[in-house]
Amino acid sequence: MLRPATRDELAGLPVEVAPLLLGAELRTVVDGAEVRLRITEVEAYHGRGTGDRPDPGSHARMGRTARNATMWGEPGHLYVYLSHGIHACVNVVCGPEGQAGGVLLRGGEVVAGAETAAARSRRAGRDLARGPGRLGQVVGLTHAAHDGIDAITGSPHAGAVAALRLGPPLAEIASGPRVGVAGVAGTDAFPWRFWIPGDPTVSPFRWGRGAAEAARAL
Template identity: 75%
Template sequence: MLHRAAREELEGLPLEVAPRLLGGRLRTVVDGEPVTLRITEAEAYHGQGTGLVPDPGSHARMGRTARNATMWGEPGHLYVYLSHGIHSCVNVVSGPDGVAGGVLLRAGEVVEGRDAAASRSGRTGRDLARGPGRFGQVSGLRHPHHDGIDAVTAAEWAGAHAELWLDDPLSDIASGPRVGVAGAAGTDAFPWRFWIPGDPTVSAFRWGRGAAAASMLD
């Protein structure tokens, strides 16, 4: 049953929380326009000192910085970062307060606000939110304005609201290497990408720089 996410439901490490987000919803209201995205694909990222295995693919792998500060805060806030200087990508912060971690929302299905989503993206069809850049675009959340917005309380933040909703855990979930992550962090050594099998909104897999070669050495 769909319900508003509680802070304590997100206190697990990203590797535990990521599959739990699948089938859930992120609802945003930006510039007065609501858009709801059903989450179909997500990736876990652990910061420095988080979990048993160091994550070389995380923004927080070297410790706390001005850029990744939100990842070190209380769970349920959204870490919104800029990718390639263009795309605002959205992550759900998870793990205990002071332990860095985030779950990248890689893809989703627009279930509310399709006109607003199409207007923001300039696209139509099932691929409106296919991939993290498109997901962030149609959500309306932007770096740096909305970095840190609280998706548990849905309090106003820079003129926007965000709400995270969770559904009953899915029984059928696929996992594998993260998409486009360089080196060992993008190999089978880190099967930290989770998605709903057969869902048409899930993004296609591609190796990151050097990841294919590193995978062959595993």
């Protein structure tokens, strides 16, 4: 049974919260069109000063900037950034306000609004939201219009609303290196990617720049 998420449930370290988002649902309504997504794959990222060691793969690794400001806010807002100048990617802000942290939504299954999702992505089936760029596309949230939207209160934000609903922890999850992250941040030193084993909407693993070499050196 799914229920609305609370800020307290998202106030832990991102690496602790990330597995709890598997099987959860993100609902968005953008310009009147609804899409509901079951989350199947996530990655945790810690900002500067968060956790017990620096995370060189995080947007907030060097501190607060205009780009990553949402990551430093209260948990439950969505950090929406632009990847490679093209794809809007969606993260759930985690951790106490004033500490930067987020969980990237990497993959999901569209459970409602498939026609809207397909029209936005021009894909179908398991590939609709397989990968963070596609996921951002199908839920309809954009950078910078929807960066900071509140998925706890569901307050309207630039013509959109978002709501996060959680379920009970899953009995079986998998974890491993993050996908396409450069250097040591993309190795087993940071096994901060979590996914539902065997789910067809989970994206395939690929090394980031220099990550394979860094892994061999560990």
